[in-house]
Amino acid sequence: MCIKAPFWSPAGASGFLLDWDGVIAETKLDFSGIREKYYGGRRAMLLEDSWTLAPDRREAMLKELVELEMAGAEKAEPVPGAFELIKWLNKNNIPYCILSRNCMEVIRRGAEVIGLELPAQTWGRDNMDWVKPDPRALLAAAAAIGVEPRRCLYVGDFLYDLQGARRAGMRAVLVQRDEPAWSGWADVTYPLMTDFVEALNAREQIVPWEYREIYAKKGERWLSNAASFIFAVPADPSPTTDCWLTRAASLGVGGFYVDPEKVFTPDDWKKNPSFDTSAMGRKWAEVISDFLSPRYPLARVVTECEAPLNAPKNSLDITRFIERKKI
Numbered sequence: 001m002c003i004k005a006p007f008w009s010p011a012g013a014s015g016f017l018l019d020w021d022g023v024i025a026e027t028k029l030d031f032s033g034i035r036e037k038y039y040g041g042r043r044a045m046l047l048e049d050s051w052t053l054a055p056d057r058r059e060a061m062l063k064e065l066v067e068l069e070m071a072g073a074e075k076a077e078p079v080p081g082a083f084e085l086i087k088w089l090n091k092n093n094i095p096y097c098i099l100s101r102n103c104m105e106v107i108r109r110g111a112e113v114i115g116l117e118l119p120a121q122t123w124g125r126d127n128m129d130w131v132k133p134d135p136r137a138l139l140a141a142a143a144a145i146g147v148e149p150r151r152c153l154y155v156g157d158f159l160y161d162l163q164g165a166r167r168a169g170m171r172a173v174l175v176q177r178d179e180p181a182w183s184g185w186a187d188v189t190y191p192l193m194t195d196f197v198e199a200l201n202a203r204e205q206i207v208p209w210e211y212r213e214i215y216a217k218k219g220e221r222w223l224s225n226a227a228s229f230i231f232a233v234p235a236d237p238s239p240t241t242d243c244w245l246t247r248a249a250s251l252g253v254g255g256f257y258v259d260p261e262k263v264f265t266p267d268d269w270k271k272n273p274s275f276d277t278s279a280m281g282r283k284w285a286e287v288i289s290d291f292l293s294p295r296y297p298l299a300r301v302v303t304e305c306e307a308p309l310n311a312p313k314n315s316l317d318i319t320r321f322i323e324r325k326k327i
Helices: 032-039 048-053 055-074 083-091 104-114 135-145 157-166 193-200 209-218 220-227 241-250 266-271 284-292 317-322
Strands: 015-018 096-099 154-155 170-174 188-190 230-232 254-257 300-302
Touching: 015 135, 048 055, 055 104, 083 193, 096 135, 135 154, 135 157, 154 157, 157 170, 170 193, 188 193, 209 220, 209 241, 209 284, 220 317, 241 284, 241 317, 284 300
Parallel strands: 015 096, 015 154, 154 170, 170 188, 230 254, 254 300
Antiparallel strands: none
16 A cells, blocks of 8 residues: 555654563563562653662662563563564664663563564663653664654663654654543554554554644545645744744644755844754754754655745634635
8 A cells, every 4th residue: 555645654753762671572571560569569660760769779679670571581481463563673674773761681582582683773771871752762763773863663572762753843653552541642553462463464554643734624525635745934924933834844844945055043033042053053954854854754844846835924824725726
């Protein structure tokens, strides 16, 4: 199946980031005992909140955590469909890595038990400076496999996976879980890994996460039409450039034309202080691309276009403009 903008398919991702436990290997870890002993039973983030413990208790907690994870690794089983996923990635020459909150010793042992050769790019909590859901962990992994974050997909089975993906501007796929409360974080959910592999082979077409609301309100024809438009970014949009871009992109506009020579000046920043100060001195096209990429990854910034549409300067008028431009 040919996937046409503005729709999306997991099979179209250029790079995959995979969780370990629950996605590749099933170890049935239960952290409730550690949470009860060290955090009074509250749903603590074990690694991040460890710094709230006294040094000796933190050391003891981390030691018990490794012991628990290693016990799970010794009885690990492959998640049904995991080997098929890796086979599909290799067959299609798609770069991938494993990014986990487990320690590397545990991951290596689990891989030995299930008979899996780990990819060269495999990270646990002890061989990377950050751990998910910190987006820096995902961004570093994407850089290591040579794929732009907007073209990456993270496959996980827990909320931290989805949070990390969203924060890094990546697609997020939830597998092996049926958690309706997490649906707002995921692009798509598959109850089983085998379901996900079937969707990859079928090149299942999905409404992108960022367009769910406009699709539900306006329908497929609207979204398809808007995706074909290329708007010229006005010189002085209202109320600010970032608000104007967000409004247009949220309505499904697929492209934005920017003068290739236009530079983001100090005066531009004073009018648009929501942009980072590092934008000053850079080309507007780069600034807008960086702004849109993590928010609306399918939106394109172009510097060549014969006849871009002169959309309204006031962001509140864009909806009516699109309605009048129906194809």
